Amino acid sequence: MAAEAKNEPFHITVNDQYSIDVLPDEAHALDVVPDGPARYHVLHQGHAFWVETMHADCDARTFAFRIDGQVFTVQIADFYTRLVQQLGMAKASGHRSNVVKAPMPGLVLQVLVAPGQSVQKGDPLLILEAMKMENVLKAANEGMVKEVLVQGGQTVEKGSNLVVLQ
Structure with a gap:
């Protein structure tokens, strides 16, 4: 089914x-x-x-x-999301994403990190403006910035790779 x-x-x-x-x-x-x-x-x-x-x-x-x-x-x-919660898998930690993706189309206002920089979970990585609202994208995990794939002033589509962590 x-x-x-x-x-x-x-x-x-x-x-x-x-x-x-x-x-x-x-x-x-x-x-x-x-x-x-x-x-x-x-x-x-x-x-x-x-x-x-x-x-x-x-x-x-x-x-x-x-x-x-x-x-x-x-x-x-x-x-x-509700299905995953109902199956009891919402807290599963088996998958760890190292790529920060754009959650929606928008304009990168400012990149707050550089390659080689150490980040903690919750640290701000960049500011994305979408629908006239500023959204701070944060690190989901601790790690080091391997690569920054965008720059301030750049327009991105939903799902675009923005920052790679290692």
Whole structure:
């Protein structure tokens, strides 16, 4: 029996308390107007909100937003992420990726490391701007920077190799 992901819901958890499933076909359109590097004016169903992005970790699919002064943490899981969690393999450490890839298309604003530099898990490697939002890509593991494959000002596609660690 093969796992099917077609039109499977995204599971969204807010503040570790509230969960909703959203089907791709049911995604709601929002009218979003940027008002700075991480601040947006959002209109939805006749209601206006000020939204500020406080944290965005695209690899972990976790985000923190301040909406009209109140902070919300959001975690998004797709079909495959939920399947891995349900099978108890989410914490498996058998695979260690040495290549940092672009989680989305964007513009490399700044490279923060150089070849030969030692990094610890969580150290910032580069800043990628996507959809007018700055995303700091961090080292998933400790190691040494073997190669930097991009430079500031370079446009990258989703899945592009950015940094190689050893």
